[in-house]
Amino acid sequence: MNERSGPQRGVELHIAWYVRLRWAAIAGAVLLGAAAAVARLPIPLPPYLGVLAAAAAYNASFALCQRTHLRCMPCPLRGHPTWCLTGQVAADWVVLLLLLHISGGVENPFVMLMAYLAAMSGALLPLRSAVGLSACGVLAFFAMTYAEAASLIGHVHLGMGPPGLYESRPYVIAVAGGGLAAASLVSALTSTITDRLRRRGEVSRKTAEQLQAATEDLSSALGDLQKLDEEKSRFLYVAAHELGSPLATIESLLATVSDGYAGQVDEGAAVMVRRARGKVADLLRLVSDLMTLSRVKEGLEPTKRVLIDVKSALTRILEDEKVNADEKAITLSAELPRHIPPLYCTHENVDSLFRNLIRNAVRYTPEGGSVSLTVRIDGAAIHAEISDTGIGIPAEDLEKVFTEFYRSPTAKRHAKGGTGLGLSIVKRVVDTLGGDIHVESEVGAGTTFRVQLPGYGSGD
Amino acid sequence: MAKRILIADDDPDAVAAVRVVLEANGYEVDSADSGEQALERIAVAKPDALILDVMMDTLDDGFQTCWKIKNAPETKDLPILMLTGVGQETGLEFQPNDEFLPADDYAEKPLQPDDLLARVKKLLGE
Numbered sequence: 001m002n003e004r005s006g007p008q009r010g011v012e013l014h015i016a017w018y019v020r021l022r023w024a025a026i027a028g029a030v031l032l033g034a035a036a037a038v039a040r041l042p043i044p045l046p047p048y049l050g051v052l053a054a055a056a057a058y059n060a061s062f063a064l065c066q067r068t069h070l071r072c073m074p075c076p077l078r079g080h081p082t083w084c085l086t087g088q089v090a091a092d093w094v095v096l097l098l099l100l101h102i103s104g105g106v107e108n109p110f111v112m113l114m115a116y117l118a119a120m121s122g123a124l125l126p127l128r129s130a131v132g133l134s135a136c137g138v139l140a141f142f143a144m145t146y147a148e149a150a151s152l153i154g155h156v157h158l159g160m161g162p163p164g165l166y167e168s169r170p171y172v173i174a175v176a177g178g179g180l181a182a183a184s185l186v187s188a189l190t191s192t193i194t195d196r197l198r199r200r201g202e203v204s205r206k207t208a209e210q211l212q213a214a215t216e217d218l219s220s221a222l223g224d225l226q227k228l229d230e231e232k233s234r235f236l237y238v239a240a241h242e243l244g245s246p247l248a249t250i251e252s253l254l255a256t257v258s259d260g261y262a263g264q265v266d267e268g269a270a271v272m273v274r275r276a277r278g279k280v281a282d283l284l285r286l287v288s289d290l291m292t293l294s295r296v297k298e299g300l301e302p303t304k305r306v307l308i309d310v311k312s313a314l315t316r317i318l319e320d321e322k323v324n325a326d327e328k329a330i331t332l333s334a335e336l337p338r339h340i341p342p343l344y345c346t347h348e349n350v351d352s353l354f355r356n357l358i359r360n361a362v363r364y365t366p367e368g369g370s371v372s373l374t375v376r377i378d379g380a381a382i383h384a385e386i387s388d389t390g391i392g393i394p395a396e397d398l399e400k401v402f403t404e405f406y407r408s409p410t411a412k413r414h415a416k417g418g419t420g421l422g423l424s425i426v427k428r429v430v431d432t433l434g435g436d437i438h439v440e441s442e443v444g445a446g447t448t449f450r451v452q453l454p455g456y457g458s459g460d
Numbered sequence: 461m462a463k464r465i466l467i468a469d470d471d472p473d474a475v476a477a478v479r480v481v482l483e484a485n486g487y488e489v490d491s492a493d494s495g496e497q498a499l500e501r502i503a504v505a506k507p508d509a510l511i512l513d514v515m516m517d518t519l520d521d522g523f524q525t526c527w528k529i530k531n532a533p534e535t536k537d538l539p540i541l542m543l544t545g546v547g548q549e550t551g552l553e554f555q556p557n558d559e560f561l562p563a564d565d566y567a568e569k570p571l572q573p574d575d576l577l578a579r580v581k582k583l584l585g586e
Binding site (some may be wrong): 105241244245246247248249250252255256258261262284 | 471473474476477478480484515521554569570571572574575
C-alpha cells in the first residue's frame with residue numbers, strides 16, 4: 001500500500017499535526033515542572049523530567065517517520081496510519097498517567113488534562129477507538145489511585161488539599177466516575193463533530209471537483225459558440241449579399257418605370273410602383289445594415305492598413321482553399337509556427353498574396369497530388385514556402401511568371417480560366433511589403449514559391 | 461455618332477435596367493455577361509465606356525477584368541464605371557487600391573437613372 005489515497009493521506013496529515021502538538025505539550029509540561037520546583041512543591045524532578053524525555057524521544061522518532069514517510073525503518077504499522085495514531089494516543093495516556101502519579105495523583109489539579117487527551121483522541125480516531133481508549137485511560141488512572149491508596153505504589157503528597165484525600169474511597173470513585181463520564185463524552189463528541197466536518201470537507205471537495213469539470217465544459221462550449229458566431233457572421237454577410245443583388249436590380253427596374261423609360265405610366269400605376277419602391281428601399285437599407293454589421297463583427301476592412309494577424313489570416317485562407325483542393329483530392333497541408341509576427345498592411349494584401357499562391361498551386365497540381373504551406377520565423381521576418389507536386393514551370397518561363405497576363409503554354413493546357421494575373425498580384429504585394437519572392441520548379445515534379453516578408457511590414 | 465456603352469453584368473435584368481435608360485438617352489448599348497465576354501466585346505465593338513459589375517461569376521471576375529483592361533496598352537484608356545453590390549460602400553470596402561484596380565468611377569447599386577446618366581456623361585467627358 002504505497003500509494004496514498006485521499007483519506008489515508010488525511011490521517012498522515014493528522015499524525016504530523018499531532019506530533020507538532022505533542023512538542024508543545026511536552027514544552028508545557030517542562031514549564032509546569034519548573035513552576036512546581038519554584039513553588040517548592042515536593043515533586044521529584046528527575047523522574048518527572050525522565051518521563052518527559054521519554055515522551056520527547058518517541059515523539060522525535062514519530063517526527064522522523066513522518067518526514068521520511070516511514071521508510072527509514074521496518075515498521076509494523078506501515079500502511080496503517082490509524083493504528084499508528086491509536087498507538088500514539090495510548091503512549092500519551094501512559095505518559096500523562098506517569099506524570100500524574102509522580103506529581104500527586106488525584107491531588108494534582110492537572111488531572112483535568114485527561115479531558116484534553118480524550119478530546120484529542122476523539123478528533124483523531126474513529127468513535128469506538130476514541131471512547132474505548134479514553135475509558136481505558138480513566139480506568140487506569142482509577143486503578144493507579146487505588147494502588148496509591150492501598151500503598152501498593154508510592155504517593156507524592158502535594159500538601160495542597162486535605163491530607164489523605166487520595167485515601168478517601170468515595171472521593172476517588174467520584175473522581176474516577178466523573179472523569180470516566182467526562183472523558184467518554186468528550187471523546188464521543190469530538191469524534192462525531194470531527195467526522196461530520198470530515199464528511200462535509202469530502203462533500204465540498206467533490207463539489208469543487210464538479211465545479212472544475214463544469215467550468216471546463218463551459219469554456220469549451222464558449223469556444224464552440226464563438227466559432228459558431230463567426231460562422232454566423234460570415235453566413236450573414238453572404239446571405240445579405242445574395243439578397244442585395246436582386247433587390248438592387250428590382251429597384252433599378254422600378255426606377256426606370258417611375259422615370260418613364262418603360263413607356264407612359266398612368267397615375268394609378270405610378271402610385272403602386274412608388275409603394276413597391278418604398279418597400280424595396282426598406283429592404284435595401286436592411287441588407288446594407290446587415291452587411292455593415294457582419295463586416296464590423298469580422299473586423300474586415302480590406303483596404304485599411306492595419307496590423308494583420310497573419311496566422312489567423314492564413315488559417316482562414318487555408319480553410320477556404322481546402323474546398324478546391326478537396327474537389328481534386330489534393331492534400332493541402334500547412335505547417336505554421338505557434339506565433340507569426342503581424343504585418344502592417346491591408347487585409348486585401350495578405351489575402352491576395354497567399355490566396356493566389358495557394359490557389360495557383362492547387363490549380364496546377366493534378367488530382368491526388370499535394371500542396372503544402374510552411375511558415376518559418378526569423379526574428380520579425382516571415383519565410384513562407386508554398387510547394388506543390390504540380391505540372392511545374394519550364395525553366396525558360398520561370399522569369400516570366402510574375403509578368404502580368406503571362407501564362408505558360410503548359411499552364412494554359414492544364415487549366416482553363418486562369419487570368420495570368422494571380423502571380424503578378426502576388427509580386428506586387430510582396431514588393432509593396434518590402435519582401436522578396438523566388439520560384440523553383442521542375443517540370444512534372446512540382447513548384448516551390450519562397451516568400452520572405454519583413455514582420456511589421458515596412459511598406460510605407 | 462452615338463457613343464457606344466458596354467454593360468458587363470451577369471444579371472440580364474440589371475443589364476435591362478441600365479440599357480433602357482441609356483438607349484432612351486441616345487447611347488448605343490452592348491452587353492456581356494462575363495469578364496471574358498466583356499474583353500471579347502471590347503476587342504470587337506470598341507465601346508466608348510464600360511459599365512462593369514464588380515461581382516459577376518466571382519468577386520474576382522469584375523476586379524480582374526478591370527485590371528486586364530487597364531493594363532493592356534490597347535484598352536487602358538477605356539473609361540470604366542464599376543458597380544458594386546449593396547452595402548459595399550465604395551469608400552469602405554472597395555476603395556480601389558490604386559495599384560491594383562484603377563477603375564475611373566465607382567458606384568453602389570442600385571443606381572438611379574439620373575445618377576447613372578450623370579456618371580456616364582462624366583465618364584465620356586461630355
